[in-house]
Amino acid sequence: MNNTISDxxxxxxxSSKINEVDFENLVFGNIFTDHMLLCDYKDGVWQQPEIVPYAPFLMDPSSKVFHYGQAIFEGMKAYKDAHDDIWLFRPDQNFDRFNKSATRLAMPEVPEEVFIGGLKQLIQLEKDWVKHGNGSALYIRPFMIATGHGVIAAPSTEYRFMIILSPAKSYYSGEVKVIIAEHFSRAANGGIGAAKAAGNYSGQFYPTKLANEEGFQQIIWTDDATHTKLEEAGTMNVFFRINDVLYTAPTSERILDGVTRKSVIDLAKREGIQVEVRSVLVDELVQAAKDGSLKEIFGAGTAAVINPIAGFSYKGEYFELPKMENSFAQEIKTKLTGIQTKELEDTFGWTVKV
Known part of the structure; x- marks a missing residue:
């Protein structure tokens, strides 16, 4: 990859605000570092990228992002090892997916030297914000919004690409209980479910609020056409362990091609765990819960890495999952985070030094 940028x-x-931050008590995604990267697109070309102090900026009220939702983002992390070296985890995958999202929303692709090269320079400037140990990391949020003005329904002609950074600790969300969607859908065939589009997430908030009111933290989404196929859990890809086989849905126009998801699949296979990538039916899951063959459900994503699910509800019936001493979720999370922090050997070549 082109990891350098000259201009x-x-x-x-x-003055830095780092000394005002309590790194032991961080709320995820709430504190940001001193600087941010920005690069504007106008007149058909990307302008000179800049790293500037983190601050609000002015926008025209008719900016197209406010009216037609042209907004995409990525979620990444940087880790510091025991030698104080900083590492990114599979940044090429995030870069590729970001530009696929851009294409799907009729936005310009971001050059590699801006996305990867600019990110590396930004992290080097903010290296003191990357802590090591105890699950500490630097959460990275690249995003792009339509800044062109005017309320005619058409793609913008101007855009702003930005990267902001947020220090993060281990992501503990507590015990997660989920409800399987019977009516609402996260995405539809032909839609933008496979893109990291902002609108995908805002559309989840209302059904998730209804689930919260029933005592559940997340929703396991089902396919839009029949609501018989299990797809994603909350904002994460989802895995099911039935007996000693790990199942997850194939990616599609409806399902995000998660970087953690594909890493979990490769890591599980390396550890000798049988993995099947295929559609898992709701009825199949319910039957497995009833006969005791359903051992685990867990979500996989950048923020939490692995998020175990304690139980699920479907059509008013709740199924508690067994407490596993040697869970696949914990084994895979330990190995994956070990690779990310360079405590374990990276046999895959996933980690990239900043």
Missing amino acids: IKITKCQ
């Missing part, structure tokens, strides 16, 4: 303008902040 980036850097404006440093006058």
Whole structure:
């Protein structure tokens, strides 16, 4: 990958706020580092990227992002090893998926030297914000919005690409109980479910609110046409362990091609766990829960890495999952985070030094 950028303008902040941050008590995605990267697209070309102090910026009220939702993002992390070196995890996958999302929303692709090269320079500037140990990481949020003005329903002609950084600790969400969707859908065939589009997430908030009111933290989404196939859990890809086989749905126009998802699949196979990528039916899951062959359900995503699910509800009936001493979820999470932090050997070549 092209990891360098020669013409980036850097404006440093006058004083850092790092000493005001309690790194032991971080709320996920709530504190941001001193600087951010931005690069504007206008007149058909990308302009000079800049690193500037983190701050609000002005936008025209008719900016197309407000009216037609042209907004995409990625979620990544950087880790510091025991030698104080900083590592990214599979940034090429996020870069590729970001530009696939851009294409799907009629937005311009971001050059590699801006996305990867700019990100590396930004992290080097903010290296003191990357802590090591105890699940610490630097959460990375690249995103792009339509900044062109006017309320005619058409793609924007101007865009802004940005990267902001947020220090993060281990993501503990507590015990997660889910409800299987019978009516609402996350995405539809021919839609934008496979893109990291902002609208995919806002559309989930209302049905998730209804689930919360019933005592559930998340929803396992089902296919839009029949609601018989299990697809994603909350904002994560989802895995099911039936006996000693791990199942997950194939990616499609409805299902996000998660970086953690594909890493879990490869890692599980390396550890000798049988993995089947195929549609899992709701009825199949219910039957497995009833006969005791359903051992685990867990979500996989950048923020939590692995998020175990304690039980699920379907058509008013709740099924508690067994407490597994040697769970696939914990084994895979330990090995995956070990690779990310360089405590374990990266036999896959996934980690990239900043």
